[in-house]
Amino acid sequence: MFHVTLWLEDGRKLDLEDVKILQLGMGTSGRAEPPQAFEQLPEDFCSLGQATSYYEALQAAGSTVATDYLRRMRDISASPAIDERFSPEPGYATSLFRFPAAHQAYVLGRELFSGTEPDLAEGQLSFSYQPHVNNDIVSFNFGAHDPLPTRLIAVIGYNGVGKTRLLANLAMVAAADDHELSTPEFEQYGAFDGDRPKLGAVIAVSYSAFDDFPVPGQGAFEASEAALEQARDRTGQTSARRYTYIGLRRIGVVNSTAATELKSLSDIVQDFHVARELASTKLREGQLRLILEPIFDEPSFAMVGEMPEVDSKRDSWDDAFTRLSAGHKIVLNIVVQLCARLERRTLVLIDEPEMHLHPPLVAALLKSIGAGLKLFDSFGIVATHSPVVVQEIPGRNVLVLRRHGRWLRVEAPEIETFGENVSLLTTEIFNLDNSDRDFQGVLRALAATHSLERIEALFGGRISSQGRAIIRSEKRGLEQLGDADA
CATH class of the missing domain: 3.40.50 (Rossmann fold)
Incomplete structure (x- = not known):
C-alpha cells in the first residue's frame, strides 16, 4: 500500500490517499517493489486506487493532470490493455481487490477514464x-x-x-x-x-x-x-x-x-x-x-x-x-x-x-x-x-x-x-399510550381533591387545553360515580 500526494502547478496539495501496486510474478504473499523514484512505473507493474475519492479527486484536478498521472501509474481502471494483462496474476484479486471499496474505485475509474457505462443505478x-x-x-x-x-x-x-x-x-x-x-x-x-x-x-x-x-x-x-x-x-x-x-x-x-x-x-x-x-x-x-x-x-x-x-x-x-x-x-x-x-x-x-x-x-x-x-x-x-x-x-x-x-x-x-x-x-410509532404518561396520573389525583379553579391557579393560569380536558373528564367521572353510589 502506498499513499499519494500530488502537488499541482497552482501550488495546491491534492491528497489521493491510498494506491496499491502489483508486480508481475509477486504471487499472493509477495510485495511489489517499484523503483524509489520513477517518471513512469515499469511495464511489469500496475496500480489501482483504493477508494472512489482517488478518482474523483483526479477528475477534479482536470483531465490533463488525471490522464498524465494515470498513464504514468499504469492504472488498470484507465487502461483495459493493462487490466487484461495483469488480471491472471494471483495478486490481482488478493491484493489489488482485497477490500470491497477497491471494487467500487475500479468501477468509477473505468467510468471516468475508460468511458464504460455505470453498472449501478444512482440512488438505489x-x-x-x-x-x-x-x-x-x-x-x-x-x-x-x-x-x-x-x-x-x-x-x-x-x-x-x-x-x-x-x-x-x-x-x-x-x-x-x-x-x-x-x-x-x-x-x-x-x-x-x-x-x-x-x-x-x-x-x-x-x-x-x-x-x-x-x-x-x-x-x-x-x-x-x-x-x-x-x-x-x-x-x-x-x-x-x-x-x-x-x-x-x-x-x-x-x-x-x-x-x-x-x-x-x-x-x-x-x-x-x-x-x-x-x-x-x-x-x-x-x-x-x-x-x-x-x-x-x-x-x-x-x-x-x-x-x-x-x-x-x-x-x-x-x-x-x-x-x-x-x-x-x-x-x-x-x-x-x-x-x-x-x-x-x-x-x-x-x-x-x-x-x-x-x-x-x-x-x-x-x-x-x-x-x-x-x-x-x-x-x-x-x-x-x-x-x-x-x-x-x-x-x-x-x-x-x-x-x-x-x-x-x-x-x-x-x-x-x-x-x-x-x-x-x-x-x-413509539407506543406511548395514556398509561405511560405520569402527568395524567398527577392531574387525575388533583381533580379528585381540588377545584378546576384551584388547579388553574397552581399552574399560574396557564394549564394546557389537554390538561384541562383531562381534569374535566375526571371530575365528570367522579360525579357519575357519586351519583351511582347514592
Whole structure:
C-alpha cells in the first residue's frame, strides 16, 4: 500500500490517499517493489486506487493532470490493455481487490477514464442482513424517489431491543473482506443474506459515551493491521478497509489489544480541523459549503454569530468554536467529517443523532446528512428514539424492531411517518399510550381533591387545553360515580 500526494502547478496539495501496486510474478504473499523514484512505473507493474475519492479527486484536478498521472501509474481502471494483462496474476484479486471499496474505485475509474457505462443505478441500494441466530432477516431498500429523502432508513424500537447492536454488527460485516466473513469467529456479527452490497466505504457515527461499536482491527480483525493503519490516521479511519468511526471514543491499539477512552472537547475540535483539511486536499470545498448550509441556517447557529468561510484559517475557526455549545461542536464535526470521508456508495450508520441536540438542530443535521448522501450517491441507516427524526423520513424507510423473547422481529409502521404530527408519531410509532404518561396520573389525583379553579391557579393560569380536558373528564367521572353510589 502506498499513499499519494500530488502537488499541482497552482501550488495546491491534492491528497489521493491510498494506491496499491502489483508486480508481475509477486504471487499472493509477495510485495511489489517499484523503483524509489520513477517518471513512469515499469511495464511489469500496475496500480489501482483504493477508494472512489482517488478518482474523483483526479477528475477534479482536470483531465490533463488525471490522464498524465494515470498513464504514468499504469492504472488498470484507465487502461483495459493493462487490466487484461495483469488480471491472471494471483495478486490481482488478493491484493489489488482485497477490500470491497477497491471494487467500487475500479468501477468509477473505468467510468471516468475508460468511458464504460455505470453498472449501478444512482440512488438505489438493496441488501438483506441476517443478524446472529434467532432473528428476522432485515431488508434495507433505498429507493430513487426524488425529491423524497429515501437515502435514509430509520430503525426504531424500545431500549434494549438491539438497535445499536444491529448497526454495530452490520458495520463490521460491511467492512470485512470475503476471507474474514468466512471465518467461524466472525459469525457473531451476522452475515449478508444473498449478495453483499457494493459499497465504497463504511462510516459509523455515535456520540454516546456508552457506545461499544466494535471497530475493524479489534476482535475478529487483526490488531497488527489496525496498528499499522491507525498510526497513519489518528481520527479512526482504517485506510485500506475504508471504515471510519466518528464519535466520542479515542481508538487505538496498545500491545496488540484494543484500547479506548473518551475524547475531550478539544479532541473533537482537532478532529474537525483534520477533517476540514482533508476535505480541502480532496478539492471538496464546494461540496462542504453545500452540506453546511442547512446547519448554518438553523436559528441556534445564527444566534452565536457569523461562521467563518470553509477555507478560513484555523484561528478563525478556533474563535468560532469558543462561541459554540457542545451540541453545535458535535454537529459541525459530524458534517465536516462526512464530507471528508464519504466515498461514492458509502453506507453511513448513525446511532441516535438526537443525543445532545435541540429538535430543530436535529432536523438541520438530518438535512445536511441527506445533502451529503446525495452528493456522493451514498446511503444512511439511523437508529433513533426521536419522532423528530422519524418525521423527516418516509414510512417505507422506517423499520420497527420488536423483541419476542430472544427473537428479533422487524415490522413496518402502520401510518405514514413523513411530515406527520410529532404527537401522533409518539403515540402510534413509539407506543406511548395514556398509561405511560405520569402527568395524567398527577392531574387525575388533583381533580379528585381540588377545584378546576384551584388547579388553574397552581399552574399560574396557564394549564394546557389537554390538561384541562383531562381534569374535566375526571371530575365528570367522579360525579357519575357519586351519583351511582347514592
